[in-house]
Amino acid sequence: MITAAGVADALTPAFVEMVQAGAARPVSGLEVVDPEDLMPVERGDLVVLVGTRRADEVVDAVRHAEAAAGLVLRRTWADLPQVREACAAAALPLLAVADGVPWSSVLGLLRSALDIARTMSHQQGPVAHVYSDLFDMADKISAIVDAPVTVEDATSRVLAYSTGQHDVDEARMSTIIGRRVPREVRGHFRSLGVFRRLARSDEPFFVPAGEGGVKPRYVVPVRAGGEWLGSVWAVVDAPVPQARERELVAAAQVIALYLLRLRTQGELQRQVQLDQIRSLLRGEPTERPDWLPPGPWRVAALTGPTQAGTAEARCELWLALARRHGWRQPLVADLDDRVYAVLGSEGSGPGTWFWLGEVVQKEWPRNSVLGIAAGSPVGTLAKLTESRHQADEVDRLAPAALPRPVASVETSWAALVVARALAGLGQTPLVSPVAALVEADHERAGTELTTLEAVIDYWGEPQRAARALAVHPNTIRYRMARLAETCPVDLDDPLQRLAVRLEIARIRAGG
CATH class of the missing domain: 3.30.450.40 (GAF domain)
Known part of the structure; x- marks a missing residue:
């Protein structure tokens, strides 16, 4: 199904323009109403109000159309503050028609657009x-x-x-x-x-x-x-x-x-498929659409080509990039201010995870904010949301833990485990020897935390720990001896080593 916003996007602004967004309600039909013959409209109707003479008639029509998928008015009435306020209160999408355009032309285009959208819900391609x-x-x-x-x-x-x-x-x-x-x-x-x-x-x-x-x-x-x-x-x-x-x-x-x-048809095809991809990302479909290749699939969160602008604008740039490199029908959509792609998990052709990784690697030297982060492969539509949430997790990792520009659960699982552990710890300091060390001596805490971190990371290899810190091994021994007095932990205990390492990570994450 298509929404009122999708209908407006598919038609030229010279005829119909979305002037105020509301709830994204699927449009199932077109209803032409007159102010003198108002009655509650059916849910899913796109209501076209004709023959209006006074502002109070429009506000009254908004009350009758609260359950509708959208309201279409002349620009004169759509620009009135009281009308916009009433639509906003009802979360009713408001579309405006230029004052000089004949209603017959507008209704013909709207009916044609909805007919095409219904056709494309079942089969893709031009008429x-x-x-x-x-x-x-x-x-x-x-x-x-x-x-x-x-x-x-x-x-x-x-x-x-x-x-x-x-x-x-x-x-x-x-x-x-x-x-x-x-x-x-x-x-x-x-x-x-x-x-x-x-x-x-x-x-x-x-x-x-x-x-x-x-x-x-x-x-x-x-x-x-x-x-x-x-x-x-x-x-x-x-x-x-x-x-x-x-x-x-x-x-x-x-x-x-x-x-x-033709343009309406192309725009509607794009809007319908965008809505269908969003439904996939939410885990709503129970059967595989005809245009979705067989699984397994994985969801990738797409960053860039620029962080500026809306998610819709970034989605358009990713669609253009994918088509330029051979993916004719990119399964790319924006959702909740993010941009995602549904990719094949196997193979190397256009539309697969391997292929998109290669594309991003080639483009990255020219655009260093480009990046993709993918969740795990899944074999059912219901688990696509799980892959999407994992992709978000990978994308949120600290830059040092994220091997840009291409990252996945497989390449970032260790950093994910630590990130989840830190999320469980929270940012409230625990009563621990490491926290006491930081509180006791801020001047030395940075050096001593770094030393403690290196010793744990290279446990049993003091020479490597010294090389990592660019100091002499004796310096490491001296610092550890001093640390034993201010931070009494038993590093021979693997559980305490893990706890100390997580505490250091939490302190660093908290600045």
Whole structure:
């Protein structure tokens, strides 16, 4: 299921924008209500309030929609303080629609978004008929101008093209074959200011021929709500007559709806999968989703690429990094202000623990805050939460105990045991010889604690303890003799050695 926030993220802000978050409630349906016909709405409905005339009507509608998954209002009403306060009190997500956008367009997009979300809850992947419609539109425009046509998005990626590609230039053939405008051709059009004009204007325009056999083009911007979504390119010898230009503009408006659907579909697919991954991390699913490879799995906590910004922003950066290195559908999601990946525990291909470790090792010299910390492998979905909590534990270890940039329970188990023991001890000093040593002489305690620590760490090997402290072995013997007077412990007792070592670790952790 998708939430109101997911719906807003999938649609262009020119139509719908999330202005105030509330509880993350799954959206199960769309309900259009009028202020004069209010009644309690069903749980899970996304409520669209139309025909509002007064602020008190909106506040009353909020009271009736307290159980809803979200409330959609005109921007004028969504910006009122009393409306926002009422929504906040009910933890009701509030979405705003621009005042000038027709309700019919908004409702169509919302219904389409929810339909796509329901489809994607059961099967992933694009809806093929949208691309089929774009190819049909390319053929229709080609018939209008009697010329080859391509439909491209704002990044010059070819989405559709007309049939009958005779008598075209090499640039167009390269575009069709590569499904993207070649770099040198984009550079030519950029030098003429074509993309700058596309981003700023709604008006179609003619682009003259260029060097290397690049034929002239007639270009029609595709926009929706003031936002540039893409363009239509026709290989013509001269500007299109005004009558045909009007037909092209009307066709571009239809294409804008298709491009919005494509983008909505892609965003919804991402939002649906994010919600599904979060459910996995919480241990909610009982059956393995189709898109999750067979186990065993492990959860990794992802640090960086920068600690600044929100978890959502860091998640986007990790998704881009994973895709760049070959993981086509990264199982990466943000949860509770952290970013996690669900990884295969075996093998070495994209999406496995070994593979991600290799990727991070390669990237780390360029970005030293990058890091991953993984929990233990698990064989059931219910235990993914256990692996996640272990990953958090590993990630919280002190830098000295964490072999960055790649760490796991297997490589950090000893440090984890000590960290858990220290957590059990707490920070309240115990009545122990080590605590008494620190209280008695702060000036010498640092040196003596370090000496005691080295002697225990290299028990039975005074030469190694001396080398670790860069002192003479006789210095070690002298300090230990003095310590026996101020810190009476029996280091021949292994239990006391362990207790002293943990006490030293606790004191260091507490500063």
